[in-house]
Amino acid sequence: MTYTQVGKPLLRTDAYEKVTGKATYVADIKLPKMLYAKILRAEYAHAKILAIDTSEAEKMPGVRKVVTGQGCEILFGACIKDQPPLAVDKVRHAGEGVAAVIAESEKQAEEATKKIKVDYEPLPFVIDPLEAFKDDSPIIHEQNHEYCRVPGYPPKEGTNIFHHYRQIKGNAEKGFAESDLVVEEEFYYPLLSHVQMEPHGCIACWDSEDSCRIWASTQAPFIVREIVGHMFHIPFANIKVYAPYLGGGFGGKSDVSIEPMVAYIARFVPNHPVRLVLTRKEAFTSSLLGRGMRGKIKVGAKNDGKLVALKAELFYSDGAYGDTGCNVVTASGFVATGPYEYEHCEVDCYGIYTNTPPVGAYRGYGHPEAHLMSERMINILARKLNIPQAELMRKNFLSDGKVNAVGQVIRKGNGDLYQCLDEVEKALFAEPLPSEDADYYYGRGIAGFMKTPMMLPNASSGAIIKMCEDGSFNVSISGIEMGQGCQTTMTQIAAEALKVPVEKIRISKDVDTQFSPYEWQTVGSITTLRVGNAIIQAAERAIQKMKESVAQISHRPVEDLKYEGELIRSKSNKNFEFETKLLALSYLSPEGHGVGEPIETTGHYYIPGVNFPLPEVGGGNCCGSWTFGCEGAEIKISKKSGEVTVNHLAIAIDLGRAINPMGARAQMVGGMMMGYGAALMEEVLFNEKGIMKNPNYNQYKLPRLSNVPEKLTVKLVETPDETGPFGARCIAEHPAISIPPAIMNAIVDATGIDLFEIPIKPKELLAKLGGGQDGDN
Amino acid sequence: MATTNISITVNGRQHDLLVDEKETLLEVLRDRFDLTGTKNACSYGACGACTVVADNEAVKSCLLKPEKYNGKNILTIEGLADGNNLHPIQDAFIKAGAIQCGFCTPGFVMSLYALFTNNLDASDDEIKAVLEKHICRCTGYEFIWDAAKLAQKMLKER
Numbered sequence: 051m052t053y054t055q056v057g058k059p060l061l062r063t064d065a066y067e068k069v070t071g072k073a074t075y076v077a078d079i080k081l082p083k084m085l086y087a088k089i090l091r092a093e094y095a096h097a098k099i100l101a102i103d104t105s106e107a108e109k110m111p112g113v114r115k116v117v118t119g120q121g122c123e124i125l126f127g128a129c130i131k132d133q134p135p136l137a138v139d140k141v142r143h144a145g146e147g148v149a150a151v152i153a154e155s156e157k158q159a160e161e162a163t164k165k166i167k168v169d170y171e172p173l174p175f176v177i178d179p180l181e182a183f184k185d186d187s188p189i190i191h192e193q194n195h196e197y198c199r200v201p202g203y204p205p206k207e208g209t210n211i212f213h214h215y216r217q218i219k220g221n222a223e224k225g226f227a228e229s230d231l232v233v234e235e236e237f238y239y240p241l242l243s244h245v246q247m248e249p250h251g252c253i254a255c256w257d258s259e260d261s262c263r264i265w266a267s268t269q270a271p272f273i274v275r276e277i278v279g280h281m282f283h284i285p286f287a288n289i290k291v292y293a294p295y296l297g298g299g300f301g302g303k304s305d306v307s308i309e310p311m312v313a314y315i316a317r318f319v320p321n322h323p324v325r326l327v328l329t330r331k332e333a334f335t336s337s338l339l340g341r342g343m344r345g346k347i348k349v350g351a352k353n354d355g356k357l358v359a360l361k362a363e364l365f366y367s368d369g370a371y372g373d374t375g376c377n378v379v380t381a382s383g384f385v386a387t388g389p390y391e392y393e394h395c396e397v398d399c400y401g402i403y404t405n406t407p408p409v410g411a412y413r414g415y416g417h418p419e420a421h422l423m424s425e426r427m428i429n430i431l432a433r434k435l436n437i438p439q440a441e442l443m444r445k446n447f448l449s450d451g452k453v454n455a456v457g458q459v460i461r462k463g464n465g466d467l468y469q470c471l472d473e474v475e476k477a478l479f480a481e482p483l484p485s486e487d488a489d490y491y492y493g494r495g496i497a498g499f500m501k502t503p504m505m506l507p508n509a510s511s512g513a514i515i516k517m518c519e520d521g522s523f524n525v526s527i528s529g530i531e532m533g534q535g536c537q538t539t540m541t542q543i544a545a546e547a548l549k550v551p552v553e554k555i556r557i558s559k560d561v562d563t564q565f566s567p568y569e570w571q572t573v574g575s576i577t578t579l580r581v582g583n584a585i586i587q588a589a590e591r592a593i594q595k596m597k598e599s600v601a602q603i604s605h606r607p608v609e610d611l612k613y614e615g616e617l618i619r620s621k622s623n624k625n626f627e628f629e630t631k632l633l634a635l636s637y638l639s640p641e642g643h644g645v646g647e648p649i650e651t652t653g654h655y656y657i658p659g660v661n662f663p664l665p666e667v668g669g670g671n672c673c674g675s676w677t678f679g680c681e682g683a684e685i686k687i688s689k690k691s692g693e694v695t696v697n698h699l700a701i702a703i704d705l706g707r708a709i710n711p712m713g714a715r716a717q718m719v720g721g722m723m724m725g726y727g728a729a730l731m732e733e734v735l736f737n738e739k740g741i742m743k744n745p746n747y748n749q750y751k752l753p754r755l756s757n758v759p760e761k762l763t764v765k766l767v768e769t770p771d772e773t774g775p776f777g778a779r780c781i782a783e784h785p786a787i788s789i790p791p792a793i794m795n796a797i798v799d800a801t802g803i804d805l806f807e808i809p810i811k812p813k814e815l816l817a818k819l820g821g822g823q824d825g826d827n
Numbered sequence: 828m829a830t831t832n833i834s835i836t837v838n839g840r841q842h843d844l845l846v847d848e849k850e851t852l853l854e855v856l857r858d859r860f861d862l863t864g865t866k867n868a869c870s871y872g873a874c875g876a877c878t879v880v881a882d883n884e885a886v887k888s889c890l891l892k893p894e895k896y897n898g899k900n901i902l903t904i905e906g907l908a909d910g911n912n913l914h915p916i917q918d919a920f921i922k923a924g925a926i927q928c929g930f931c932t933p934g935f936v937m938s939l940y941a942l943f944t945n946n947l948d949a950s951d952d953e954i955k956a957v958l959e960k961h962i963c964r965c966t967g968y969e970f971i972w973d974a975a976k977l978a979q980k981m982l983k984e985r
Contacts, residue, residue: 065921068929069913069936071864071904078863247868247876247930247964297866297930298964330869533928533965712924716970720927723967747873747962755958755968762969 055545055552056776059712062538063557064295064531073295074560076251076267077327084253085114087315087326088159090149090166091336092141095405095740096175096188099140099148099168106165107151112158114322116166117315118149124281126310127373128273130199130212132191133408135281135314140173142190142370143405144741145335150315152324175405175740179367180344182210182404190370190403202662203376203401212372213401215380217668219455225359225394229350232359233430238807239419239790241342241367241734243745244412245752248297249333252309254316255323261288263323264313268293269304269530270571275563277306278313293561296532300340300724301411301783303532304573305374307337334745338374339734340412342367342404343382343419349392349427355437357446359394360455362386364419367404374410376401381504382416383668387455388424389467389500389678390446395455397668405740411573413724413786417501425497425791426806429798439795440471443498447471448678456669465678465704465779466769467498473702477763478682486800490686491819493800497788498680502673503574503780510656511577512567513584515544515592517649521616521631523548523592525585526558528569529577534782535713536577542709543582543775547589549615567652575780578709579675580655582775588653599633599646657773675771677779679703681722683792684761687800692816694730696793699723700763701785707777708766718764718785725789727753733809833897837862838906852896853877853888856903864904864933868962875961878934879903885941885957904933907940915985916940919978920971927965935961939975943982954979 067073104116119136126133136147149166153159174188181187187210191197195207203213226232253265261284268274271291279286296303308326316324328337343366350359364382368375379401386397399416432439447467448460474496484492514526525544529536537557545552558566569581593613600618601608604626612619613630620626632638637645657674664670684698699722708714731751735743744750770777794805803818829848834841837860846855853870856862856879865888868876872887879888880902886895907914913921916939926932935958942949942957949957954975963971 059924061921062924062926064929065926066913068926068932069904069917069920070908071862071933073929074863075866075930077867078857080861245964247866247874247928247962249868296928298928300964330871535927716924716927716966719967719969720965721967724964746871747869748871752962752964753967754962755955755972758968758972762967 053546053776055542056707056709057711058542060538060542060552060710062535063541064537064559075248075295075297076253076265079253079265081253081323083321084323084325085152085154085319086156086159087150087152087312087324088156088163089147089326090163092137092144092146092148094141094170094172095144096173096190097141097170098173099137100171101169102149103167104149107162110158110162110165112154113151113162114154115152115318116149117152117318124314125197126277126281128277128305129203129376130197130373132197132373133371135311143407145407146370147311147336152315152319177367177404177406177736177740179342179365179402179404182402183365183400185209190405210403211400212403213376213379215383215399215668217383217395217397217455219457219669220394222359222361222394222396226350229358230353231434232348232350233427233434234348235427235430235806237345237347237423237426239341239343239422240808241339241406241409242412242728242732243334243339243734243750244300244302245750246298246300246302249328249330250303250308250337251327252312253323253325254313256317256320260284262313263290263292264309265292265294266309267296267303268309269296269299269532269573271528271561271563272569273571274306274309277310281310281313289563291563293530295560296530299530299532300413301415301573302338302340304411304571330747331745334750335407335742337407338410339369339407340409341419342409345419345423347423347427349431351431351435353435355435355442355445357390357392360387360392361396362423364399366399366401367406367409368401369404369406369408371408372401372403374408377504378411378416380663382420384456384502384673385417385420385500386424388421388428389448389498391448391452392455406736413721413783415504415574415783417499418728418787418790421497421499421788422791425788426794429795430804439496440475443471444468448500456672458671458673463769463771464676466767467678467680469767470678470680470702470704471498473765473767474680474682474700477700477765478684478698489689491689491800492686493796494682494684495792495795495799496680496682497792497795499784499788500676500678501780501784501787502676503576505570505574505674507660507662508656509570510654511569511580511584512652512654513581513588514567514652515588517592517634519631519634522554522556524556524558526566527581527585528561528566529581530561530572531559532572534717535710536581538713539578539709540581540585544585544589546776547586548592549613575782575784578778579774579780582778583655584653586653586775587655588651591651591653592649595647595649595651596630596633599637600628603637603645604628675773675780677704677781677784679784681788681792683789683796685793685796685800687797687815692812692819694793694797694810696726696759698761698763699726699759699789702765702767703781703784704767704769705781706771706774706779707768709776709778711766714766714781715764717782719762721783721785722789723753723758724786726757729790729793729808730810831893833893835896836900838903846893848893850893851889852891856888862903862905866930866933868930875934875938876931878937880937880941883941883944885938904937907936915981916978919981920974923970923974923977925966925970925974931961931963935971939978943979947979947982
């Protein structure tokens with residue numbers, strides 16, 4: 051099939067607004083009667099609140115209201131209701147909101163927060179998930195087992211474990227007994243901050259007791275609506291959540307973060323919009339973090355390289371509240387194997403309360419943590435078996451007819467790992483690797499990945515198409531444009547489906563829950579697949595409607611009519627053509643009658659047949675879509691400093707169909723550099739009091755231009771997915787997944803040193819190098 | 828709070844105003860003039876998102892106090908295009924695909940404007956040194972680098 055719009059490098063449709071400063075983000079919005087909030091933050095990781103005195107703060111200039119959590123009985127959460135909008139009887143992480151000041155200016159609010167006095171009784175705290183897992187750990191939620199929760203998130207009473215996902219395939223112990231080689235290792239993926247350039251912001255205004263408007267920096271306006279509706283027991287229809295442009299999300303603005311708190315405090319000053327925009331420090335300490343996993347893994351293989359059994363335990367530091375982390379925990383369990391077939395699997399993933407900011411979705415959603423282990427283990431196994439790693443990978447890749455860990459049979463249309471690995475090898479090994487010299491060790495590493503979007507079985511996307519009387523189309527969607535380029539790809543999909551030039555398509559640029567179509571949330575790299583399919587369905591319905599109108603007008607059967615975009619033609623009579631734009635508002639006949647209906651249609655899509663994971667054994671048809679790929683890295687390591695320089699990063703991803711190859715490359719490169727940051731630079735650290743040590747750009751180092759490798763390879767492999775729009779599948783999170791293990795495998799290649807933790811620290815690497823390790827292993 | 832009188836030209840229009848002595852240029856631009864194209868991402872000069880041009884020099888507007896911006900001629904992202912005609916740097920950012928979430932974009936563009944205004948023959952190393960002061964979390968910088976090079980070429984050919 052040939053396409054006219056799909057596959058073209060259309061320039062971003064949001065670029066003009068963004069390059070002229072016209073694009074509006076939450077912090078740019080000013081509203082009549084608006085007031086400003088600042089939050090007093092806990093300075094203890096874990097402490098009882100004995101008393102709060104707000105009397106001095108209330109007397110400060112400009113102050114309209116001081117709100118605390120005292121007496122608040124609201125707990126919110128989509129799966130586990132365990133979080134109050136402001137701390138009530140105790141604080142569970144440093145940076146948690148204790149009181150809010152609402153004032154006429156941000157500065158007045160800030161000054162007043164300094165006058166609030168809080169008496170705390172510090173409690174023992176715990177940061178590390180393995181410590182928090184122990185029976186004698188400080189307990190962060192005494193009422194863990196009493197919280198209202200949906201089924202499938204079993205807590206363990208009297209512990210910090212709020213969720214345990216167990217997934218079984220075959221019999222792991224039997225598998226290990228049958229294996230010729232069994233290897234066991236432990237890994238650590240630290241807590242990271244998303245560090246979206248736009249700090250979180252939210253404005254809430256209560257127009258009456260039971261209706262409010264919320265402007266939020268969110269990937270999930272409909273989840274915000276749901277949570278706020280539950281919090282205040284008001285009709286969801288009365289809540290208007292408005293999502294303007296988003297300055298980066300990466301999962302850290304999915305579910306909810308600050309919105310429940312802002313909605314709560316704004317209720318005390320009805321008819322005033324209350325705005326809170328986080329400082330950069332607060333974005334670190336008081337929104338969401340990502341990752342934070344300690345893992346144990348054991349794999350068994352035959353001497354010929356056939357993988358047999360895998361047992362893994364993943365312990366997640368999920369922070370003070372569990373709702374945003376619980377499904378990340380489950381998702382990592384789906385992919386603990388990496389993209390390989392094992393006959394026997396036993397995987398236990400634990401969501402554990404710790405005294406850090408709550409942990410949630412972060413680009414990759416449990417997959418980077420799982421792949422850190424699986425892709426390092428493949429490397430270790432290969433060396434022990436004396437089989438090249440790529441050969442071991444090929445021998446065990448999931449492919450047509452193979453059965454993954456959750457029990458799904460892989461289809462050809464899920465993608466082609468073999469081709470991806472070929473492409474990465476071709477790019478990575480194009481030139482000979484420099485030989486070790488006086489200054490550097492050199493090495494190359496590869497790693498595979500697979501990714502599935504984690505979601506509710508009925509998580510859906512909608513689209514509304516309205517034809518205008520000039521033949522152009524308004525297409526409303528609720529996929530959030532957060533930088534990933536969904537407005538542009540959706541423009542192409544709509545133009546392709548409606549057979550019109552892209553200039554005739556206008557995708558809605560922001561979302562309003564009262565007018566925009568329903569969208570579960572913009573997560574899991576799902577927009578292309580789910581919103582794309584919704585647009586195609588709406589377009590098909592619009593085309594059908596146009597044909598029906600023309601049939602009525604021309605007295606021809608619908609089957610005789612052929613839609614060609616601007617014209618509808620007759621298949622039997624070459625001379626008949628009809629301008630479709632005349633149908634937009636319903637056709638006005640020469641006799642002065644209206645004929646047919648206006649061309650306004652809806653479409654929706656959810657992935658059919660997806661279930662919640664099965665009880666007891668986990669798994670089942672719980673993964674709605676798969677994307678496969680491989681990544682590679684070439685590095686050099688300074689013998690003097692231990693510093694790792696990355697010379698080449700490569701990815702080959704089977705994306706089914708590149709709707710916009712330029713946009714796809716942009717996602718791949720951005721994601722690989724995020725993986726680079728995780729591998730070599732980033733880590734949220736806490737001091738001896740449990741307070742974050744590096745909540746700023748100066749200490750939490752991020753990749754900058756100088757970190758970008760000399761060479762970046764992006765190969766887009768296209769094995770069409772029969773369920774995707776024009777064959778496309780999910781791709782945006784994926785490049786961040788396997789760069790850390792690829793770099794670590796390159797370090798093994800260069801030095802023979804096996805690493806199990808990130809970020810890779812030059813001093814530690816140097817110490818290991820000084821230990822007599824040299825060249826080949 | 829102590830206040831001070833200042834005179835400032837913003838995107839070609841001169842203003843006299845009374846500001847707080849701690850009021851930053853970023854606050855003046857965003858809160859008083861609604862020039863919200865200039866972004867606040869850290870407020871301590873580490874990320875470059877708030878960069879504007881003051882007397883042809885790129886400055887981090889979040890750090891500048893009145894004594895530093897009084898009397899200056901300020902150009903922000905909103906003042907860069909000539910009516911509907913985008914400045915070549917803006918055009919280059921669009922064509923090279925250098926924009927994703929867009930929050931860092933105005934800062935990058937304004938820094939390059941100052942660089943190329945002062946030295947259109949800037950070497951690759953000089954361009955890199957300017958871009959290094961900015962953080963972008965989305966793009967991985969590849970297309971931003973391409974945009975900078977394309978902008979330089981377009982400006983030379985103008």
